[in-house]
Amino acid sequence: MLRYIARKAVGWFLMIAVATNLTYFLANAFLKPASNYTALRPPRTPAQINRSLAQFNLNPDKPILDRWWDWISGIVTHFDWGQSPTGGSVNEQVAYRIFVSGQLVIASTILSIVIGVGVGVYTASRQYKAGDRVWQGISVISFNTPSAVASLGVVLAAIWLNQSVGDTLLPVAGAQSPEVSGFWPVLGSRVMHAILPTISLTFISYAGYHLLQRSLLLDNINSDYVRTARSKGLTRQQAIYRHGLRTSIIPVATQVAFAMPALFTGAVITETVFAWHGMGEYFTKTISTNDVHGAVAVAAFGALMTAIGAILADLVVVALDPRIRVS
């Protein structure tokens, strides 16, 4: 088992390395860091600009292979992912933003899985009854709601709530109040700030799990082995939970594992609406500011998350399904 994981990890590591280096060359070909300096007053000559860029290993006059060598040496020796065209450290940005993104997506991911799978099981065992139809309707609506609409709706509702209470019950912007300090107050403030984005993210993402779980479980509910379980003396509900669910949850678990990377970088709109500075925002920002090193770091991070998701998915399947052998 450990050997299997180690082998997989090595394979994925190579994949990440290839993807990251490829992105480095692509980013250098398409992004023009010099544009960060062209709008400055007083205007600078190209030579000046290149000199400024040269401090950050972005000088377009230097051969690309030399730049690449400096960049890759920095990563291998100090794990230094370079600087933005204006000198900000990529490492600092990413470290901070991963933390913010985690705060944003972890709770909502867990919630959407629990709610989605739970509703899926509930509706599957009541196929075509009122409960099933109502949930189906809700989920179809939420599935089709753009995240901007969901986020703004939540914000509006919170503002209305705050106004009617007359106090800031639920903060609608930022990841944390700037004025608090100390461990517990900061934690409390962060939890309060996370409530609204979590609601909005959960609302748009639970429906996928609901619909998937429902259809998978329905395939299993009428299977012969659930019938066998009932013939042993389990009630219909027990048979569905013990025998039907366990087999049908395997594909859902795989999907969850693979959804992880998209979650970290995909919550751009929610981050923007709630003014959070997470990885999603960094992703768009690095591209719009021609930040070569930042964009490459985001790509590397995405590749890493995919690798973790894939290995997790394998582990989950092996744990849940005895038919799968690791070798």
Next chain:
Amino acid sequence: MIEQRAVTTEPGTQRALLSVRDLKVAFPSEAGRVDAVRGVSFDLHRGKTLGIVGESGSGKSVTSMAVMGLLPEYASVTGEILLDGKNLLDLDDRRMSKVRGQQIGMIFQDPLSSLTPIFSIGAQIVESLQIHQDISSAAAWKRAVELLDLVGIPNPDRRAKGFPHEFSGGMRQRAVIAMAIANDPDLIIADEPTTALDVTVQAQILEVLKTAQRETGAAVIMITHDLGVVAGSADDVMVMYAGRPVEHAGVDELFAQPRMPYTIGLMGAIPRLDDRDRDALTPVPGTPPLLVDLPDACPFAARCPAVEDACRAAEPPLLTIGGAGTGAAHSAACRRAEEIEDGAIAGKPIFPVPAAREDRVADVPREERPKVLELSGVTKTFPLTKGGLLKRKVGTVFAVNGIDLDIREGETLGLVGESGCGKTTTLLEIMGLKPPEQGSIAVCGQDTAGLKRKQDIRAVRRDMQMVFQDPMGALDPRMTVFDILAEPLRAAGERDKKVLGTKVAELMELVGLDPEHRDRFPSAFSGGQRQRIGIARALSTKPRLLVLDEPVSALDVSVQAGVINLLNDLKAELGLSYLFVAHDLSVVCHISDRVAVMYLGRIVEIGDTDAVFDNPRHPYTQALLSAIPLPDPVAERTRERVLLAGDLPSPTDETPGCRFVSRCPLHTTLSDPQKERCRGVTPLLTDRGDPDHRDACHFAGTTTSVDN
């Protein structure tokens, strides 16, 4: 069978264990209300076995599901199901779950899908125990291992930890039986428990069921379409048709004196191993009625040769007709039941035996007829690989290992063997028309190694056609019958619409279909008719050899008889040769001139059908023959079985020695040097005096033939 009678209480002295009264089940459907079960009543006493027989759609499974309370919620169920005086239909799912598994155990048809794939066998039996008993996990596990031992799973300690996919079909069915008897039930319902299994495994499972019944003293409801299984295991038999019992009697009485034309038809339609006359079978014409809006008439009237006008006026009730003897009183739902004696009314058989057509090539001695197919030393292997991206070869599966056989004009060769023995691979090798890995294949004198050009291959292809097992899957649902039959003709270059039309009409008439129906789609035909279309399609190129892969195994008995008769007639009329692959030896016995028995990729015995079936020499052939249940309760009771242990091993390596050694009943009786020879020297096909009847066993001569 005999022992189990000892625990029986006399009927009448005690209340019946299970008493079903006027059970009716209906389902809503798009076509209207389907009355799947229309008034079933029976009593079942402890220790007794009731066989419920009927074709698909007769309501036998729905009846058993109603007793188990496992019908879907939208089914409407009325009547009474009294188990120990308690009406099960009054119980809700929660209270019914206390009965299921505790008082009633159930065994399902398909052991491959009836176990949860992700739990170990032991865990699933432990669950059965712990649902109803308050015992510790350790004690339950111990009991589960005991149960697995009881149902004959070797190394139960180790196997209990195994998962269903690691078990063969027969082993899984044993595990299902272990689960069903875990809580010592009063009633065991077995719904076609052996239909999905090979005949040797079927014999084992029926034996296990008898053991289980003996251990628990339970009553058994045995649902099956196989009259042979019923004859060997039931005390009473209920024949169902169109949702109702049409005849109910003790097993001896029913088989000796059937009174309902449908029962008589069913019995006449089965090919029998112990009947070598090869008269045509008596098919029951027509198909069962749809169970929607049935008129008040005998539902069998449309198919009954003894029908009278009064039969269509009212549905006859199930009435007792004297009939003493053991078991239940004899009752039948037929107005003319009293007139029927020995399957005949006033001395005239109800189902007249159709006359077989004269065989035109039969007069020519076999040696003088040309060979239409010849296989010599044909071998097909599959590599066993390991690893994902870079596959390594770790072994070889010898699916077919050096097969020699020939078929001459106008002759049927039956190829039999358990699943996994290489029958289908052999067919595919022949149909592929490519030179095999080793050996050679010659079709109508043409060696496949010499077929290089496309038109040569096409010419040979025209001489050899195939009929498939599943008549539903083998026909394109979006083509009309005309298109299906005209396609091979068009492929042969025929373009003239008029010629096509006449040829298609001829073909349809030839196989007993109405040419008027040429514009219908396959879905408009019944299973038997679809198989006739499949045969007509195969005949359209005027082939000399038909390769038939289990052509009747998907069909009901009454329909199967018609298709078998058709094949026999076509052979006689057109001088066709057949390579007939089947696992049902009774069918093979009926239709074949010669038989080849396969075991793990090799032919172990080949010869004239009568010679092989009357005097089987290879221990495997003997075991196969003795495993087949006969539709005759008296013969079944006195018969001695050669039970094979275990399952077919996998043919992965090619060490010398007889491949049957691991299961051979003869091997265990041999002396040590003889055993050494079995294990060390591969036996070759040898004749013993009769050059036509050959077997591959070193010590076949030393056996006494087993009566079947």
